[in-house]
Amino acid sequence: MRLEPARSLQPRLGERAVAVPADGPLAVRVLEGFRRRCPGAPSDRVAWACASDDPSMPEAVHRYLRLGFAQGARLARMRSHELVAPVCDLARSVSNECERTRQFARFSRMADGTLWGTFRPRADTLPLTAGWFAARMGGERFCLVDPVHRVAVMGEGRWGVVRLDEEGARALAGRDDLASEERYVRAMWRRFYDAVGLPGRGRESRGYDLRTHLMPKRLWDGLCELDPASLDAGDHVPERYRDDAAEEGRGTPGREEAPLPRGLPDGSL
Numbered sequence: 001m002r003l004e005p006a007r008s009l010q011p012r013l014g015e016r017a018v019a020v021p022a023d024g025p026l027a028v029r030v031l032e033g034f035r036r037r038c039p040g041a042p043s044d045r046v047a048w049a050c051a052s053d054d055p056s057m058p059e060a061v062h063r064y065l066r067l068g069f070a071q072g073a074r075l076a077r078m079r080s081h082e083l084v085a086p087v088c089d090l091a092r093s094v095s096n097e098c099e100r101t102r103q104f105a106r107f108s109r110m111a112d113g114t115l116w117g118t119f120r121p122r123a124d125t126l127p128l129t130a131g132w133f134a135a136r137m138g139g140e141r142f143c144l145v146d147p148v149h150r151v152a153v154m155g156e157g158r159w160g161v162v163r164l165d166e167e168g169a170r171a172l173a174g175r176d177d178l179a180s181e182e183r184y185v186r187a188m189w190r191r192f193y194d195a196v197g198l199p200g201r202g203r204e205s206r207g208y209d210l211r212t213h214l215m216p217k218r219l220w221d222g223l224c225e226l227d228p229a230s231l232d233a234g235d236h237v238p239e240r241y242r243d244d245a246a247e248e249g250r251g252t253p254g255r256e257e258a259p260l261p262r263g264l265p266d267g268s269l
Contacts, residue, residue: 003020003058003059004055004059005055031046034046034065034068034069037072038068038069038071038072038073038075040073040076041068041073041076044091045087045088045091046061046064046065046087047128048091048094048128049061049064049087049090049094051094051123051124051125051127052093052123053122053123053124054090054093056086056090057090060086060087060090061087063083064084064086067083067084093123094123094128097121097123097125098125098129100121100216100219101119101125101129102129102132102133104119104215104222104223105119105144105222106222108178108182108186109178109179109181109182110175110177110179110182111177111178111180113141114141114142115137115141115142115143116142116143116144116145116175117143117144117145117222118144118145118146118173119144119145119222120146120148120218120219120222121149124151126146126149126152126153127153127161130153130155130159133159134153134155134159139157140155140156141155141156142155142156145164145169145173147169147170147172147173150164150165150166150168150169151163151164151169152164152172181236183233183234183236184233184234184236184237184238184241186227186229186230187230187231187232187233187234188233188241189224189225189230190224190225193225193226
């Protein structure tokens with residue numbers, strides 16, 4: 001018997017596929033039993049590994065758990081075992097993707113005041129990072145959607161993780177009712193990003209490979225600071241920025257040009 005995700009299953013000759021439905025309470029029982037049986041072993045490693053999209057994940061975690069129930073406390077000292085190393089690699093990969101989620105998820109102010117965003121990670125990272133986003137947002141009403149894994153984090157003081165159906169994930173991910181000031185704020189953020197950027201990061205420069213390593217190109221589409229549309233601030237200048245617009249000499253209140261934030265020079269620092 002082997003475990004494999006349905007999306008990548010290719011039965012061998014003589015094999016028969018059997019669908020196994022998700023069972024949350026049973027999964028909790030298994031994890032709690034694993035913790036009791038294997039004191040000293042990092043049980044969080046299992047939860048992190050289970051968030052991976054790698055097709056090898058179900059079987060790797062299955063074998064790791066069986067090894068733990070068989071070996072007990074000795075598992076904590078078996079770091080180089082052939083059944084332990086794959087789970088460590090999966091957990092490390094998910095941990096890295098969680099860090100990218102925290103770094104590169106972007107929120108926009110919507111017409112109803114909600115801070116809303118979409119993010120498409122290569123692992124089911126939103127449940128693992130939900131508490132961080134909730135603490136970061138404080139009492140703000142926010143929603144972060146992962147349409148790939150069909151999950152959303154929502155909060156306003158209290159927060160929760162919601163699993164979505166395909167239609168619900170598509171509807172949330174396609175939301176575009178931006179607040180009237182959002183275009184202006186994005187333009188300011190784009191101007192700031194360009195101003196503090198270091199030279200040598202362009203496609204033909206030596207720093208390009210390092211930039212794409214630290215800031216993967218697969219995530220660029222969701223970054224307002226790299227979106228060409230952010231160059232257009234629109235016609236609306238929000239009330240709280242109009243004094244800055246006049247002081248910077250970039251126009252009077254209501255003009256189309258997007259001023260820089262107070263104190264930021266026109267160009268690199």
